[in-house]
Each structure stands twice: as C-alpha cells, then as structure tokens.
Amino acid sequence: MTSATDPQQARPAPAGTTTPRLIATDLDGTLLRDDKSVSDRTIAALAAAERAGIEVFFVTGRPARWMDVVSDHVHGHGLAICANGAAVVDLHAGGKLIQVRPLAREDALAVVLALRAAAPGTSFAVELATGIHYEPGYPPFHLDPGATVATAEKLLAEGTPGSGAPVVKLLAHHAELSPDDFLTLARATTDKRASVTRSSPTALLEISGYGVSKASTLAQCCAERGISPAEVVAFGDMPNDVEMLAWAGTSYAMGNAHPDVVAAASGRTVANNDDGVAVVIERILAAL
Template sequence: MGEDGPVTSAPQHPTAPRLIATDLDGTLLRDDKSVSERTVAALAAAEAAGIEVFFVTGRPARWMDVVSDHVHGHGLAICANGAAVVDLHAGGRIVEVRDLPRPVALDVVHTLREAAPGTSFAVELTTGINYEPAYPPFFLDPGASVAAAEKLLHPDHSSAPVLKLLAHHAELSPDDFLTLARAAAGTKAAITRSSPTALLEISGLGVSKASTLALACAERGISAAEVVAFGDMPNDIEMLSWAGTSYAMGNAHPDVLAAASGRTVANNEDGVALVIERILAERTG
C-alpha cells in the first residue's frame, strides 16, 4: 500500500482528540530508526493545533535521542513501558518512576529460571542497564556491569530504582516464552514484549504504557475518549485498548491488530502521519 493509500480501518472520532500517544519502534520510527519529514511535519502540526503529543515507548530515557530533535510543547515522554516519565527538554531527565521492587524482581528471576531453564536476565536501572554473561550484549551500553542477576539486584551493587527486568531465551519462540512467563509469574509482575526475539520486559505489577498514560492524562484533565494511540507490538495492547481511538500499524503483531479500533499503513509508509493529517483535516473541514 502506498504512502497516500487509504487507512485500512478508520474509526470515527466522536470526541475531538486532545492527545496523541505514539509508540516509537515499528510505529513512529521507520525501520532505519529515522523520523520522516512527513512525520515531523504532522507532529508539529498537531501540537500547533492544540493536540499534545506523547511518545510512549519501551525504550529507556537514554535511547530517546531518536526523537530529541522533534520535541515540541511540553516534551514529556513515557519510557520503559510506563516505568519512567522523562523530560526530553531536560536531556532525558527522569521526573517520575514506577519501579519494580527488588524482592519482586528476584522472585521473578527465580521463578523463570525454574519454569524456563536457559533464561538469562538484564536489569534496567534508572542509572543504566546491567546484564548476565549469557544475555545478548547491549552494544549501545558498553559500560554495563556483567554479573548474575541476583548480584545485580543486590542493594550493595546499586541502590538505584529498578525500572524493568529483561529476560531472554535462546530457544523458545517469542510468543511461547511470553505465554509461559505470564503463566509462571504473571501474578507477581507485569510481563510483556516488544522485540522480534524471545526477549521479555518485566515491570512492577500494574505498570504499563496504559496505566502511566492514564495517570498523565488525568493530571491534564484529558479523558481516554480524547486520546488517539498508535502501536505495533504486545507492549502496546493495553494502551490501544484504553485509548478512545487506537490504530495498529500495518506491520503490527496479530494481537495488536485485534486490540486496536482501527488500522493504518506500516511504519515505513508513515502510518502515524497519515492518520494525524486526516484528524487535522477533519477539524478544519
């Protein structure tokens, strides 16, 4: 489908949108991690029309440079799947944390080691990421400590809040690993995924993109009905289900397509920009 092709499924907007919440990877960003000129223009036009824009991502604050040049208005972003609210105008300073308690993180580590032997872990702190020797290395974080998760989670190693635990399995399929982990530890923590590999992201119970976005909207007097959300992977499902209007990208996971109220074209075809342009055209039409 071409850039200017129709939105596959376009819900009506019974309430004038006041906030756009968009995922980054696989959604707003193209596969080469760039933001197209069309998308930059659409985001700026939305904020000029009085619609707030929130970037809502699984990325940590330090990986927000991909959109730092395109921040307008308030400049807040929701990172680490809802575990951190970040001020992009202040160089990615974390202004709010919804942490994963260390005893819970340790419990999940032990539970998944037993339920899925071969699982390796990384620990995302407010100060950066650290990981186990068997965990795929983070080339964007060369200064990370490497040790067993039990040591990485010990307060003597670092007292910084834990934003999320990451669990990787080299043999299980991504969806099978997610199903297994939720069955084993889903009552202890929030478990989701956004990677095409068997990499799970584990947050505090009740922490998600949706729950943090809901808190941010409540502070602004914005209702769910006034939010338009975009996403492509399982970690977006709660947000897409909560928002009054939601769009799955043309490249989205099947469960995301089922959860969203509408569908747009793929990230490489500027699917977010296409919808924003149509929302603004409706306001002026």
C-alpha cells in the same frame, strides 16, 4: 506479521464526535522507520498537531538514554513515557527522570528464580534508573558498553535494603523459545509479582512492576491534564502496545503490527515505513 503498504488499505477508526486532545505513539515499528529515522512527513505532521493544540506523547519501551532519535521532536511539554510506562522523562532536560514506577527488587528476584526454573537457559538484564546491567549469557548491549556484567541475583542485591537505585525493568532472553510462547510462559509463571510484555521480534521479554504499563502511566498523565480516554488517539505495533490501544478512545494498529495489536486497535493504518502515523494525523487535522 501482517503488512500494508498502500494508504488505501488503511482502515479508519470509527468516527466519533470527540476532538482529539492528545496523540500517544509508540516509536520502534510505529513512528520510526526501520532505519530508526523519523521521516520529514512525520516530523511535519507532529509539528502541525502541536500547533493545532493536540499534545503528542511518545510512549515507548526504550529507556530514556535511547530517546535521542526523537528528542528534537518533542514540543511544549517535553515529556515522554519510557520503559513501557515505568518512567516519565523530560526530554527538554536531557532525559531527566520525572517519575519512576519501579519493580520491587524482591519481586524481580522472585521472577528471576521462577523463570530460571520454568525456562532453563533464560538470561537476564537489569535496567536500573542509573543504567543497564546484564548477565554474561545475555546478548550484549552495544549501546551501553559501560554496563556491569554479573548474575541477576548479584545485580539485584543491595548492601543495605532500600539503598539501591530503583529497578525500572527486568529483561529476560531465551535463545530457543518462540517470542509468543516465552511471553505466555512468563505470564503464567510470574503470578501477580510483575507485568510481562514484549516488543522485540526475538524472545526478549520486558518485565515491569505489577500493573505498570504504557496504558496505566499514560492514563495518569492524561488525568493530570484533564484529558479523557475518548480524547486520545494511540498508535502501536507490538504486544507492549495492546493495553494502551485498548484504553485510548481511538487507536490504530500499524500495517506491520502483531495480530494481537490488530485485534486490540479500533482502526488500522499503513506500515511504519510508509508513515502510517502521519497518514492518520493528517486526516485528523484535515477534519478539524
């Protein structure tokens, strides 16, 4: 990872003539500080953007139930994109699911079998629209003590086809492989059954329906509002942000970003702990 702590190290995106209409920002490692807080400076910048008529969308790998860290900072529309694009939720309604782009159970099961063969020792968790469940060997979710513990095959089974809750995403963990090596292996293994990414510093992969990403769901939300990619400013730090940063007309890699994110973004800002998102928003508003 690279880092940048001085605002003078920020690299502005190329100047354009299009006035931003929407800001799309990742949370962990981007908008949130490492202690998972939102700084007063960032809160003020988000509110100022909304007052200026610029919508703010939180676009995260987090599930809806883990959005309490920013739920007070969603303004008019109330919407957030969760689970790497697999869910659109209304935070004004307590995280109610507005849209789910599911991973078909047969595809999830095929991915499980393929990864078990390609990377022995892989353990899985299954994120359903109703909550998370995981295998005995998977690192436990301390925030979800009520989860069912069983093999992924059992967790994905349905009594009657089509009767189960939608699979929002599949998570795969390996205790020995490096994060990037595991991601490369999984992408080569899953063919076109699923989209695979990662946002954790550990070898933890996030697997969604094929074609589902932060970028594709953000594009849908923007199209519904008549907002073009050129009118979007995006922020991110990890591989699950790459497609979104490449899609947006203007994008910023955080000072703490993964090298792939730096390569995909059109600009760079300072690290999350130094309020890198707020630094750029302030600059945007000053130019209006």
